[in-house]
Amino acid sequence: MMNYAEVSERATALQDQIVAWRRDIHQHPELGFQEYRTAGIAAEQLRSLGYEVQTGVAKTGIVATIGEGSRVIAVRADMDALPVNELNEVSYVSQTPGKMHACGHDSHTAMLLGAARIFAEMANELGGEIRLLFQPCEETEDAEGKSGGQRMVEEGALDGVDHVIALHVASDIPAGKIVAESGYIMAAADSFYATIKGEGTHAAHPDLGVDPIFVAAQIINAIHGIRARRIDPIRPAVITIGAIQGGDANNVIPDSVKLRGTIRSYQDDIREKLWRELEAALALTRGFGGDYELQIVKGCPSTYNDPGVAAALRGVVTDLYGAETLVSNDPSMGGEDFAFMARKAPGAMFLLGAKRDDVHRPHHSPIFDLDESVFHMGTALLVSGALKLMRG
Numbered sequence: 001m002m003n004y005a006e007v008s009e010r011a012t013a014l015q016d017q018i019v020a021w022r023r024d025i026h027q028h029p030e031l032g033f034q035e036y037r038t039a040g041i042a043a044e045q046l047r048s049l050g051y052e053v054q055t056g057v058a059k060t061g062i063v064a065t066i067g068e069g070s071r072v073i074a075v076r077a078d079m080d081a082l083p084v085n086e087l088n089e090v091s092y093v094s095q096t097p098g099k100m101h102a103c104g105h106d107s108h109t110a111m112l113l114g115a116a117r118i119f120a121e122m123a124n125e126l127g128g129e130i131r132l133l134f135q136p137c138e139e140t141e142d143a144e145g146k147s148g149g150q151r152m153v154e155e156g157a158l159d160g161v162d163h164v165i166a167l168h169v170a171s172d173i174p175a176g177k178i179v180a181e182s183g184y185i186m187a188a189a190d191s192f193y194a195t196i197k198g199e200g201t202h203a204a205h206p207d208l209g210v211d212p213i214f215v216a217a218q219i220i221n222a223i224h225g226i227r228a229r230r231i232d233p234i235r236p237a238v239i240t241i242g243a244i245q246g247g248d249a250n251n252v253i254p255d256s257v258k259l260r261g262t263i264r265s266y267q268d269d270i271r272e273k274l275w276r277e278l279e280a281a282l283a284l285t286r287g288f289g290g291d292y293e294l295q296i297v298k299g300c301p302s303t304y305n306d307p308g309v310a311a312a313l314r315g316v317v318t319d320l321y322g323a324e325t326l327v328s329n330d331p332s333m334g335g336e337d338f339a340f341m342a343r344k345a346p347g348a349m350f351l352l353g354a355k356r357d358d359v360h361r362p363h364h365s366p367i368f369d370l371d372e373s374v375f376h377m378g379t380a381l382l383v384s385g386a387l388k389l390m391r392g
């Protein structure tokens with residue numbers, strides 16, 4: 001039976017191959033639900049390693065299984081890129097203007113392919129089933145409002161899974177440091193689209209209509225008051241209005257104003273309260289003689305790291321790299337659609353610090369990049385973590 005130190009040695013030996021996969025995928029970024037080439041590379045590798053491979057899951061995703069037994073541990077990577085124009089001057093720069101792997105999902109796919117090799121080398125001693133999930137479209141949703149992780153769950157990719165793990169690189173955490181916290185790590189991320197309806201009229205005679213810009217000003221205040229006055233101060237929540245549109249002349253009062261925004265929270269009861277409070281804030285339009293329409297589009301729920309699974313991950317980090325490798329990190333109000341999987345089977349996502357240099361390279365920015373030298377750690381931890389969970 002391969003022990004964790006041997007897993008780590010194998011991962012280190014695969015380091016150059018993992019970087020090569022990452023650079024190839026980085027040069028050929030594909031947006032959500034269009035990951036045909038990326039999934040093709042993964043499927044070919046997995047088949048050659050002896051996995052049973054199912055393609056076209058959640059449109060462009062892959063489920064690959066190896067090993068047999070009643071216990072099933074799933075390991076997930078996402079594959080999609082972003083509509084960002086890369087500004088890095090590197091040999092592996094994106095070859096497609098306007099598309100870029102600006103969140104590191106290229107490296108997630110590459111590290112999971114590395115893990116796939118190591119699992120295949122111990123196929124007969126896994127003690128259960130390893131299920132690799134290469135999911136499409138983590139960053140956004142399709143026309144039906146569904147992300148790749150949500151579709152994977154709906155199509156049964158997580159059925160029978162005991163635990164699911166995943167990693168996310170972090171361009172702002174020192175290279176080689178690991179975060180594997182218990183509890184909420186990412187927020188539920190819902191969107192809203194509101195129309196404040198007034199009654200258009202001459203700008204010199206606002207009393208003859210209902211000015212939706214004036215009404216919007218009151219509503220925006222009310223919305224910003226929800227977090228401050230209507231939600232338990234010790235529970236995380238935020239509503240941001242990211243867009244406002246209305247009117248197009250200096251001397252015309254328009255008919256309506258549109259607001260768009262995002263709603264973030266951790267606990268489900270707070271999430272639902274935010275929806276109700278948003279509705280109540282918009283209902284104030286009626287007191288001013290106007291009206292409203294509100295559409296709340298539910299995104300991913302909050303990501304909750306199961307304490308037992310997170311502790312198992314921290315255990316293998318300590319065994320392999322020493323306790324000083326673990327760092328703590330504040331939970332984020334960002335969203336992550338691994339949440340759907342972690343709600344289907346108790347799971348956890350760990351962060352792999354991969355800060356490249358002294359430059360601030362935020363995720364989703366045109367200069368996002370990673371320190372590739374730590375990729376072997378991601379591969380080793382995905383394998384060791386899955387083995388530890390398999391053994392219970």
Ligand SMILES: [Zn+2]
Pocket residue numbers: 102103139363364
């Ligand atoms: Zn992202």
Ligand SMILES: [Zn+2]
Pocket residue numbers: 103104105138168
């Ligand atoms: Zn991401």
